[in-house]
Amino acid sequence: MENSISIKKLASDLELEVIAGSTGLKRRVKAEMLNRPGVELAGFYDFYDQERILLIGSKEASFLKLFSPHIQKERVDRIVSEQPPAIVFSTNVEITQDFIDAANLYEVPILKSSLRTTPLNSRLYSYLHSGLAPRMSVHGVLVDIHGLGTLIIGKSGIGKSETALELIKRGHILISDDRVDIFETSPGVIIGNAPKILERYIEIRGIGIVDIVSMFGAGSYRENKKIRLVVELEHWKKDKVYDRLGIETETTKFFNTEIPKIIIPILPGRNTATLVESAAMNQKLKYLGHNAALELTEAVAKAAMQKEEDDEE
Template identity: 70%
Template sequence: MKLKIKHLIQDLDLELLSDKKALNREIKSEMLSRPGVELAGFLDFFDSDRMILIGSKEHHFMKLLPYDIRRQRIEDIFMKKPPGVIFSINVEIEEMFLELANRYDVAILKSKVRTTPLSGQLYQYLHSKLAPRTSLHGVLVDIHGMGTLITGKSGIGKSETALELIKRGHILISDDRVDIFEAAPGVLIGSAPKILEKFIEVRGIGIVDVVSMFGAGAYRENKKIKLVVELEHWKKAKDYDRLGIETDTIKIFNTDVAKITIPILPGRNIATLVESAAMNQKLKFLGYNAAFELTQAVALKASGLGREEDEDD
């Protein structure tokens, strides 16, 4: 994804102080640069792809330098063409910054936020926009807080199942294509491509706007993926898991996600099965495993240690 200065300004409510020609400068790194040794004149490891953040500490350090040296250090940094410099709310911006920024096509931005929260906000935003992404064919639905990715071959009924789930009060994130990035180790976030947001395609009906049909609560922009449910046509030769003691997983980036395969047969209510799978997986996250409890009770009964059932008088 290409992220430009103008997108950063719009999404984070920043003020552009330099010329507008810098609005189309591209940001390529999710990391930030907090210049320390660079302001001291050491630029050997300076990464020109990073946005520069200047807070109170950097500002006060610069003030300790004589004006000519300070100006030369800033020019040395700007000559390497970083995309932009963001100043936190309490930092005064010297005129030389604007002059040099316009000369070297570097954006000068001003935030309304203090340095520490601004740093966290910037990193999270840049990481979400620039982290490696992958796309999977499927439907992502929020089922009682469980981000459930429904996959399967084309025409098997993924969108129809999602539509029924939305009708029951669950929430659509994306239909047909789900864009996924790893926000942190073990955390996968799924969202819809911009053009597909709020829409779902149902064969025989066409394109449905779930917000217009079911209300604003029927759609959300993104969700952490906690379960993958694969729909497949019933295979007689396949031995399907009937207890669910062990859960399969699928690896997306470096994260293993629980995966359940549901065989499709005429008469089976797929939406109910997917909903039940999501709720059962949620119980497992909360520490309750119905299959384990049952097998443990059966084992105790077989050993003679189980609780005797009450007999009728």
């Protein structure tokens, strides 16, 4: 299903003032790109994309004023009659009566920002790009461990939420429990957040729903985080050979992005929260260029080679 965002939500989220065309706030935008209508205001409509939001800054407004009042009215009526999702004006632009009349006639919302054109353009694009990106949901818990977004997955009942609760007690930050909604902002960047209804809550079997913010303070929760490590918890399997050195890195793929993955076997007596915390810190060191497993194997190989040389002498 194609993603879309209502103009009413966009106006609310970006704090845009509704100037005209309020009956069209139910419209939805599906295109993340914006249209700066320069050539359209000059009368050239061959490449006009009515699926895009129109952004009008000082340059467009000044260019339109070069024409006679009759031409101005004709051009404005033409671009608004194509019924784009909305028309957004930057802070220093005067919105003429021609735009207001056309917006009310065709039910196209006119929105006014307090930002200048360049920062407004960046903010609009970033908002649309994130909001319209393909999304998927993962059963798991997302925690910010020392700045590293760590997605904890595993079968139901294995202790993902309990592990997250212990990590939060240690000062780490919850992003989402039970269900994590993820999207790719660009290849290599996967962002995870919580569904609106689940924000700041954790479900602990035997206890119930826990409000993390009320219990541990506002600093224990954040809205989203880039996922840089996946930790899968599983019950210990006797016949399975687990990686003891960590030289070979397993990955899991979301959209077009490969993310390092670690499997941690669960046994009585093993502190799962400590293991997950250690895995995250070790992965962070790898991102910084320090790989303990490689350094150890290189040191062992060097020592063995030195011993052979000593024996030959």
